[in-house]
Amino acid sequence: xxxxxxxxxxxxxxxxxxxxxxxxxxxxxxxxxxxxxxxxxxxxxxxxxxxxxxxxxxxxxxxxxxxxxxxxxxxxxxxxxxxxxxxxxxxxxxxxxxxxxxxxxxxxxxxxxxxxxxxxxxxxxxxxxxxxxxxxxxxxxxxxxxxxxxxxxxxxxxxxxxxxxxxxxxxxxxxxxxxxxxxxxxxxxxxxxxxxxxxxxxxxxxxxxxxxxxxxxxxxxxxxxxxxxxxxxxxxxxxxxxxxxxxxxxxxxxxxxxxxxxxxxxxxxxxxxxxxxxxxxxxxxxxxxxxxxxxxxxxxxxxxxxxxxxxxxxxxxxxxxxxxxxxxxxxxxxxxxxxxxxxxxxxxxxxxxxxxxxxxxxxxxxxxxxxxxxxxxxxxxxxxxxxxxxxxxxxxxxxxxxxxxxxxxxxxxxxxxxxxxxxxxxxxxxxxxxxxxxxxxxxxxxxxxxxxxxxxxxxxxxxxxxxxxxxxxxxxxxxxxxxxxxxxxxxxxxxxxxxxxxxxxxxxxxxxxxxxxxxxxxxxxxxxxxxxxxxxxxxxxxxxxxxxxxxxxxxxxxxxxxxxxxxxxxxxxxxxxxxxxxxxxxxxxxxxxxxxxxxxxxxxxxxxxxxxx
Numbered sequence: 001x002x003x004x005x006x007x008x009x010x011x012x013x014x015x016x017x018x019x020x021x022x023x024x025x026x027x028x029x030x031x032x033x034x035x036x037x038x039x040x041x042x043x044x045x046x047x048x049x050x051x052x053x054x055x056x057x058x059x060x061x062x063x064x065x066x067x068x069x070x071x072x073x074x075x076x077x078x079x080x081x082x083x084x085x086x087x088x089x090x091x092x093x094x095x096x097x098x099x100x101x102x103x104x105x106x107x108x109x110x111x112x113x114x115x116x117x118x119x120x121x122x123x124x125x126x127x128x129x130x131x132x133x134x135x136x137x138x139x140x141x142x143x144x145x146x147x148x149x150x151x152x153x154x155x156x157x158x159x160x161x162x163x164x165x166x167x168x169x170x171x172x173x174x175x176x177x178x179x180x181x182x183x184x185x186x187x188x189x190x191x192x193x194x195x196x197x198x199x200x201x202x203x204x205x206x207x208x209x210x211x212x213x214x215x216x217x218x219x220x221x222x223x224x225x226x227x228x229x230x231x232x233x234x235x236x237x238x239x240x241x242x243x244x245x246x247x248x249x250x251x252x253x254x255x256x257x258x259x260x261x262x263x264x265x266x267x268x269x270x271x272x273x274x275x276x277x278x279x280x281x282x283x284x285x286x287x288x289x290x291x292x293x294x295x296x297x298x299x300x301x302x303x304x305x306x307x308x309x310x311x312x313x314x315x316x317x318x319x320x321x322x323x324x325x326x327x328x329x330x331x332x333x334x335x336x337x338x339x340x341x342x343x344x345x346x347x348x349x350x351x352x353x354x355x356x357x358x359x360x361x362x363x364x365x366x367x368x369x370x371x372x373x374x375x376x377x378x379x380x381x382x383x384x385x386x387x388x389x390x391x392x393x394x395x396x397x398x399x400x401x402x403x404x405x406x407x408x409x410x411x412x413x414x415x416x417x418x419x420x421x422x423x424x425x426x427x428x429x430x431x432x433x434x435x436x437x438x439x440x441x442x443x444x445x446x447x448x449x450x451x452x453x454x455x456x457x458x459x460x461x462x463x464x465x466x467x468x469x470x471x472x473x474x475x476x477x478x479x480x481x482x483x484x485x486x487x488x489x490x491x492x493x494x495x496x497x498x499x500x501x502x503x504x505x506x507x508x509x510x511x512x513x514x515x516x517x518x519x520x521x522x523x524x525x526x527x528x529x530x531x532x533x534x535x536x537x538x539x540x541x542x543x544x545x546x547x548x549x550x551x552x553x554x555x556x557x558x559x560x561x562x563x564x565x566x567x568x569x570x571x572x573x574x575x576x577x578x579x580x581x582x583x584x585x586x587x588x589x590x591x592x593x594x595x596x597x598x599x600x601x602x603x604x605x606x607x608x609x610x611x612x613x
Contacts, residue, residue: 286313375458
């Protein structure tokens with residue numbers, strides 16, 4: 001559809017950019033700093049009247065607003081004691097509490113990856129109970145969309161792609177069931193580390209091992225050829241994966257060389273670790289064999305038999321990925337404690353037991369999900385812990401303490417362990433805190449050092465899949481994705497990224513993972529709003545046809561004001577301001593159907609739409 005003629009000034013720069021010539025593939029991506037991103041997107045935002053305006057997104061991303069006094073935040077749990085205790089101690093101002101609309105959209109996106117429907121917004125606003133936010137958090141965690149969102153997160157984290165063979169769907173289902181049932185997190189981590197037997201569609205947890213296998217020979221010498229998988233390199237790849245995901249420690253460097261003379265300016269703790277210490281950690285997997293699965297005389301690509309009948313880790317073995325191994329002790333020894341397997345204990349069982357019992361496992365997990373819900377980790381990056389810089393009373397000379405709130409992180413980890421490693425309890429604790437429920441709008445001048453105080457709620461851009469599903473919900477025009485024997489409408493229901501060329505281009509522009517490499521933090525780019533404006537996924541779904549939301553609204557209501565209000569609720573989860581309503585009403589007055597289509601197109605292209613403010 002053509003770009004509207006009488007859209008509010010919120011889209012002035014978008015209209016200008018939309019007139020550029022050339023195919024999307026010809027656009028050069030430009031990485032932006034957060035401040036550059038804020039300035040570039042500021043013309044797309046039309047501030048609402050009133051200090052509590054939800055659309056004041058420039059302030060949310062770090063701008064300025066009129067200064068006024070804020071009442072001290074209510075301290076609902078230990079998180080607030082740490083966050084607001086430090087804020088009060090250091091005299092740092094903080095944002096006011098979010099209003100109900102801001103909270104609802106944020107919590108629903110953060111927990112389920114979906115924006116609220118108009119009826120959900122109205123129901124929540126009409127609910128006068130004092131504990132409605134806590135009840136909403138509980139209700140959201142019971143939705144199927146909750147398990148779908150976090151299963152998709154883990155599928156990205158483990159780069160679950162074709163290397164899992166037919167087992168990818170089973171692994172996805174297994175993740176959803178673990179999350180839905182709130183299975184103790186330490187249990188399913190141990191299952192992933194120790195799983196043995198056939199991967200693919202027999203043993204779900206083995207598919208993490210299948211994904212990380214390092215291909216050896218292109219063709220087997222016979223049906224029992226272990227060289228089809230490079231056994232030692234697979235041990236190393238799994239050791240690095242488990243370190244990053246489950247301990248928040250990046251062991252990649254010491255898998256190739258000693259830390260000394262390499263990591264002095266990067267990580268104090270790893271400076272004192274050797275390559276042999278890494279090999280001894282990998283040696284917990286040394287007896288594991290990864291055997292290509294044979295069926296009817298043929299090898300089944302990316303399907304494996306996994307057992308523990310190998311002789312052990314070879315510290316002189318060749319490598320396809322790293323410099324030659326140079327020998328050393330090959331007995332299993334946990335890098336953080338020096339523990340070894342108990343007498344008669346399987347090394348992999350010992351590794352899973354020791355890793356999940358170590359305090360760093362709970363600390364890294366709490367920090368990882370704090371980052372997902374709060375926008376920024378207590379330790380950043382969340383998988384680059386320097387264990388020598390965690391104690392405020394023992395920081396190495398010339399270095400700074402790494403965590404912004406070390407005692408808070410410890411207390412969250414303790415609570416996580418005491419809850420039986422319940423992820424839902426961890427989410428509940430964070431989301432019910434006043435710190436999580438602060439507004440993203442900051443009254444006054446924002447200083448960069450306020451970030452470490454969590455003095456406001458940090459907004460984040462929606463993930464690519466969240467963006468698709470938000471467009472689907474707002475327009476009532478879901479996608480069409482193949483999921484097994486079914487066709488589903490929401491991207492986050494899937495086990496893998498999908499989409500035709502146009503949709504794939506848009507979603508990749510917004511950071512959709514290819515699952516070939518570890519997920520990257522999503523950064524702002526001028527390419528993103530341009531791609532959204534040019535996408536048929538938006539222009540086709542806002543049309544008054546195909547039982548779209550716009551079609552139903554213009555057919556159901558003679559009152560243009562009701563149509564405008566409903567489009568705002570469906571798209572931005574809020575009512576329009578007086579000036580926004582006036583401009584939208586004028587647009588509908590000139591051409592009711594085209595005006596309603598243009599209005600929703602404009603709101604989806606508003607930067608407010610693709611942030612979780």
